[in-house]
Amino acid sequence: MPTCLQRPESVCTPDPGTLMGQPRIKGGYTLQDIQYSAPQSVEEAVSLLAAAGSQGRVLAGGTDLLVQLKNGARGIRHIIDIKRVAGMETLQHTADGGMRIGAAVSCARIGEDPVVQSNYPGLREAAMLIGSDQIQNRATLAGNLCNSSPAADTVPALAALNTSCEIQGPEGSRIMALADFARGPGQNQLGEGEILIALEVPGRTGHFADAYQRFIPRNEMDIAVVGVGVALALNSAGECTQARLALGAVGPRVIEATEAATHLLGSTLDEETLEQAAEMARAIAQPISDKRGPAEYRRSLVGTLTRRVVRTAAERARNHEGS
Numbered sequence: 001m002p003t004c005l006q007r008p009e010s011v012c013t014p015d016p017g018t019l020m021g022q023p024r025i026k027g028g029y030t031l032q033d034i035q036y037s038a039p040q041s042v043e044e045a046v047s048l049l050a051a052a053g054s055q056g057r058v059l060a061g062g063t064d065l066l067v068q069l070k071n072g073a074r075g076i077r078h079i080i081d082i083k084r085v086a087g088m089e090t091l092q093h094t095a096d097g098g099m100r101i102g103a104a105v106s107c108a109r110i111g112e113d114p115v116v117q118s119n120y121p122g123l124r125e126a127a128m129l130i131g132s133d134q135i136q137n138r139a140t141l142a143g144n145l146c147n148s149s150p151a152a153d154t155v156p157a158l159a160a161l162n163t164s165c166e167i168q169g170p171e172g173s174r175i176m177a178l179a180d181f182a183r184g185p186g187q188n189q190l191g192e193g194e195i196l197i198a199l200e201v202p203g204r205t206g207h208f209a210d211a212y213q214r215f216i217p218r219n220e221m222d223i224a225v226v227g228v229g230v231a232l233a234l235n236s237a238g239e240c241t242q243a244r245l246a247l248g249a250v251g252p253r254v255i256e257a258t259e260a261a262t263h264l265l266g267s268t269l270d271e272e273t274l275e276q277a278a279e280m281a282r283a284i285a286q287p288i289s290d291k292r293g294p295a296e297y298r299r300s301l302v303g304t305l306t307r308r309v310v311r312t313a314a315e316r317a318r319n320h321e322g323s
């Protein structure tokens with residue numbers, strides 16, 4: 001049987017402006033109106049979520065969900081916490097240098113893992129940009145993806161690594177490319193009762209490296225105006241043999257800059273090739289103008305960041321022989 005707690009301390013932390021420990025959510029109800037469950041198996045979690053229907057939400061780190069609840073997100077009446085589900089907090093390295101990242105693995109855990117530090121510095125860069133230490137201790141990569149913000153920092157980094165999503169729901173399990181997961185702002189491919197179980201990063205060979213950079217107007221604690229992730233491999237002659245580029249915050253969801261990445265193949269990543277690839281990345285971006293910057297500014301940043309991340313990843317790849 002699932003563990004059901006109506007008022008867990010972790011969820012119902014009183015804050016200033018609340019009524020005697022009953023945090024009031026904009027919209028008239030309190031956190032105490034919300035049922036909280038902490039299942040211990042994937043099957044229990046799926047069945048609870050399916051039973052809750054449109055009123056159910058998965059809770060991973062809660063760094064997006066609890067903010068949304070406090071801001072009046074409507075219709076949520078049952079939260080299913082996946083942190084106690086067996087295997088969700090497991091970060092597993094495979095023999096070919098790949099990884100299986102459980103949906104409840106925190107960004108802090110990604111940041112401190114020695115294999116990630118050595119083999120996936122770009123993914124680490126993205127995870128370490130999320131909020132502050134406190135946020136990173138709770139926030140997950142899976143939550144960053146499922147929240148489906150176009151500006152999510154870890155999504156371009158994971159897309160560049162050709163990551164897949166393992167999803168489980170009432171009808172069984174399925175695998176989908178991470179780049180196809182989001183449909184638009186706040187919307188993704190998960191059906192009712194479906195949970196993202198894990199992210200699978202494929203293995204790596206030879207001189208392989210990744211990099212992620214974003215532009216924000218402030219030094220930290222801000223949302224990406226543009227983010228670019230790349231993963232590439234070089235042969236012993238220094239020629240690019242594999243490349244993937246992904247753009248964040250310049251479209252309704254992450255954009256794979258396939259033409260730009262293909263243009264890098266066979267080159268030694270000289271400045272002329274980088275400039276041509278940057279132009280292709282600029283051309284495929286679909287930025288909007290908003291208070292964070294006009295579209296043309298964002299488009300120009302796509303070019304700048306593309307050149308920078310490719311240079312960084314190339315430098316890393318030259319100095320690093322993977323497994």
Ligand SMILES: Cc1cc2nc3c(=O)[nH]c(=O)nc-3n(C[C@H](O)[C@H](O)[C@H](O)COP(=O)(O)OP(=O)(O)OC[C@H]3O[C@@H](n4cnc5c(N)ncnc54)[C@H](O)[C@@H]3O)c2cc1C
Binds near residue numbers: 060153190196
């Ligand atoms: C102060 C602050 C700073 C931040 N800075 C950044 C930043 O710089 N860059 C950035 O990208 N983000 C930032 N964020 C946003 C947030 O921290 C990230 O999006 C985080 O990765 C979300 O992960 P989580 O585990 O907390 O998700 P949660 O809040 O638990 O969940 C987010 C959403 O995804 C759903 N969900 C979560 N996990 C699953 C799953 N396994 N299956 C199905 N649905 C699921 C939830 O139901 C919810 O709708 C910031 C947030 C705060 C509060």
